[in-house]
Amino acid sequence: MSSLPHTTGAGAPIETRLPTGVKDFLPVKAAQLEYLQATLRTVFTRWGFRPVIPASLEELAVLELGLGGDLREKTFRFDDRQSGRLVAFPPDITPQVARIAATRLHDLPLPYRLCYSGRVLRHAEQRLGKEREIWQAGVELIGLESPEADAEMIAMTVEGLLAVGAKEFTIDVGQVAFLRGILDGLPLPPAVALELRTAIAAKDATGLQRLLDAHPVSDRQRAEVLALPRLFGGFDTLERAAAVVRNDVSRRALDNLHRVIDVLGVYGVDDYVTVDLGELRGFDYHTGVIFQGFLTGFGRAVCSGGRYDGLTARYGLPAPATGFAFNLFNLLFALGGDLDGRGEDSIDILLFCPAADKAPAQRLAAALRRQGYSVARDIIARDREASLDYARRMHFRTLLIMNETNDGLTRIHLADGRETSLSLQAVLDGECRL
Amino acid sequence: MSDWITFALPKGRIMQDSMALLGKIGITCPEMDGESRKLVFENAVDRTRFMAVRAQDVPTYVEHGCADLGVVGKDTLLEHDCDLYEPLDLRFGYCRLVVAEPKVLRDGDDPAGWSNIRVATKYPNVTERYFAAKGVQVEVIKLYGSIELAPLVGLAERIVDLVSTGGTLRENGLVEVETICEVTSRLIVNRASLKTKHRRIAAIIAGLEQVVEDAPRISA
Numbered sequence: 077m078s079s080l081p082h083t084t085g086a087g088a089p090i091e092t093r094l095p096t097g098v099k100d101f102l103p104v105k106a107a108q109l110e111y112l113q114a115t116l117r118t119v120f121t122r123w124g125f126r127p128v129i130p131a132s133l134e135e136l137a138v139l140e141l142g143l144g145g146d147l148r149e150k151t152f153r154f155d156d157r158q159s160g161r162l163v164a165f166p167p168d169i170t171p172q173v174a175r176i177a178a179t180r181l182h183d184l185p186l187p188y189r190l191c192y193s194g195r196v197l198r199h200a201e202q203r204l205g206k207e208r209e210i211w212q213a214g215v216e217l218i219g220l221e222s223p224e225a226d227a228e229m230i231a232m233t234v235e236g237l238l239a240v241g242a243k244e245f246t247i248d249v250g251q252v253a254f255l256r257g258i259l260d261g262l263p264l265p266p267a268v269a270l271e272l273r274t275a276i277a278a279k280d281a282t283g284l285q286r287l288l289d290a291h292p293v294s295d296r297q298r299a300e301v302l303a304l305p306r307l308f309g310g311f312d313t314l315e316r317a318a319a320v321v322r323n324d325v326s327r328r329a330l331d332n333l334h335r336v337i338d339v340l341g342v343y344g345v346d347d348y349v350t351v352d353l354g355e356l357r358g359f360d361y362h363t364g365v366i367f368q369g370f371l372t373g374f375g376r377a378v379c380s381g382g383r384y385d386g387l388t389a390r391y392g393l394p395a396p397a398t399g400f401a402f403n404l405f406n407l408l409f410a411l412g413g414d415l416d417g418r419g420e421d422s423i424d425i426l427l428f429c430p431a432a433d434k435a436p437a438q439r440l441a442a443a444l445r446r447q448g449y450s451v452a453r454d455i456i457a458r459d460r461e462a463s464l465d466y467a468r469r470m471h472f473r474t475l476l477i478m479n480e481t482n483d484g485l486t487r488i489h490l491a492d493g494r495e496t497s498l499s500l501q502a503v504l505d506g507e508c509r510l
Numbered sequence: 511m512s513d514w515i516t517f518a519l520p521k522g523r524i525m526q527d528s529m530a531l532l533g534k535i536g537i538t539c540p541e542m543d544g545e546s547r548k549l550v551f552e553n554a555v556d557r558t559r560f561m562a563v564r565a566q567d568v569p570t571y572v573e574h575g576c577a578d579l580g581v582v583g584k585d586t587l588l589e590h591d592c593d594l595y596e597p598l599d600l601r602f603g604y605c606r607l608v609v610a611e612p613k614v615l616r617d618g619d620d621p622a623g624w625s626n627i628r629v630a631t632k633y634p635n636v637t638e639r640y641f642a643a644k645g646v647q648v649e650v651i652k653l654y655g656s657i658e659l660a661p662l663v664g665l666a667e668r669i670v671d672l673v674s675t676g677g678t679l680r681e682n683g684l685v686e687v688e689t690i691c692e693v694t695s696r697l698i699v700n701r702a703s704l705k706t707k708h709r710r711i712a713a714i715i716a717g718l719e720q721v722v723e724d725a726p727r728i729s730a
Binding site for chain 2 (some may be wrong): 374
């Protein structure tokens with residue numbers, strides 16, 4: 077987790093520990109993260125989304141307009157020496173995009189399709205898997221309330237996961253309005269209502285039964301609540317829910333979900349979708365369809381999103397909205413070895429030149445770069461074996477060696493050690509594939 | 511391997527009880543009957559795997575997806591605030607989490623008057639939450655075993671511990687003052703597994719629910 081102390085020459089060890097919950101990414105992993113970011117960005121662009129780059133500091137008071145209580149508590153905040161006011165590092169990018177849409181883009185016609193990628197900071201418990209830095213890549217679709225817009229979000233997450241090479245995954249879809257229809261009418265004191273929500277979130281059927289036994293609720297309400305822990309699975313879940321639920325709000329929410337699923341069928345992504353009507357993540361923040369992406373064998377969601385119709389109004393633009401964000405660190409770890417070889421984690425060529433005159437090697441490097449190769453010059457004066465060792469350890473694909481007279485080349489293919497002699501002119505002319 | 515289902519079970523008695531219960535819905539592991547020092551057992555035909563771990567570690571294995579399902583006492587779940595599903599009370603392993611103190615202290619002691627007390631326990635989080643809710647300031651001393659010893663040697667006046675019959679308390683001159691909660695074994699499920707393997711897992715939950723409903727209640 078943290079780096080070991082190291083020494084500089086004869087000096088004392090230097091403590092180089094990082095704070096918990098943040099980490100550095102070294103070239104191989106960094107290249108994979110950038111690959112994920114670029115690949116998802118390509119998908120976002122294909123669906124017509126344009127980038128925004130929000131500021132990395134906000135006035136706390138402004139930022140808090142768009143934050144739920146949960147994220148408010150996790151915000152890193154401090155004094156701004158210039159203004160004397162509190163400023164904050166955003167714990168989430170969505171409120172920033174909502175602010176930008178409401179205050180900077182409002183003269184343009186809706187809907188807005190915006191995408192972003194960036195790192196956010198959150199206070200977190202000091203436990204494994206509780207990161208304080210999160211790299212998000214996501215989109216916001218502002219100004220559309222139709223089921224087709226919700227389906228667009230879900231279809232994009234499926235396409236994103238397929239594009240980055242995820243093999244087995246599910247986008248798990250819920251509907252907050254469905255839960256609201258069940259929970260809003262319950263005659264429970266606030267503390268009990270909170271306990272009930274905790275039990276629903278844990279799918280704790282036993283706990284729910286005990287709570288309902290102790291409080292006066294109607295038979296209809298009791299049946300609706302007790303059904304929640306088991307209302308997950310395939311699309312048949314909607315039929316099972318319809319058989320139990322009698323209130324109008326929940327029934328309308330089910331109709332809405334049916335229409336979303338119909339569009340997912342048209343896009344051909346419905347095989348990747350499961351349903352969980354007992355999911356109440358973001359219950360206070362979301363207003364309709366919600367979803368999370370899970371890869372088989374990885375315990376945390378790699379992306380999450382949903383409808384949040386109330387948010388932009390807090391910045392002065394009442395508009396329906398939906399969106400999602402990938403958690404790139406989670407995605408990186410969930411994909412694991414499937415990402416090997418994806419991203420540019422190796423450089424094509426190390427060019428070694430033992431002769432005193434380096435100009436021909438420099439000209440060759442420039443020519444190869446123009447041909448599209450990534451080329452590093454081994455500038456250090458050393459022998460061929462040392463250069464080869466360096467190339468191996470730094471994951472180069474090929475070592476190119478100029479001969480002593482600067483008129484011929486040897487190529488060493490580092491994967492298998494194969495050596496080939498090449499004509500310098502042929503390489504300069506782009507006639508050799510390296 | 512992803513169509514396998516992995517269980518994390520606490521070594522010992524609860525593991526036996528769990529396997530007996532799972533046996534009733536056709537989930538078995540013949541390999542477990544033989545060699546006993548292994549930590550992982552497989553039933554390759556049914557594509558199920560069983561890991562024997564420490565009870566306190568069960569939620570960790572399940573939360574991180576190393577196991578899809580687990581069986582663990584409610585006490586452990588209360589102590590470690592884990593992000594996982596807890597769909598079923600399996601109704602075995604019944605005991606209670608209680609506050610206890612020496613009999614000599616109990617005479618003339620009124621828990622309503624407690625304001626600043628010292629408590630030894632294996633459950634520091636549960637203890638702090640419980641007394642905080644009552645507005646009692648508490649100094650918690652975390653121990654890993656033989657909690658009953660603490661009041662005898664003056665480490666703490668009171669303890670919070672799990673009791674089943676209360677025999678150990680009595681033998682050490684302690685009496686129960688308050689029950690914090692009742693504890694039974696729970697089935698827990700990894701969040702991602704419930705979604706990505708929903709067919710198999712929903713069937714397991716439904717099957718166990720039926721078996722538990724049909725069984726006579728052991729508790730209370």
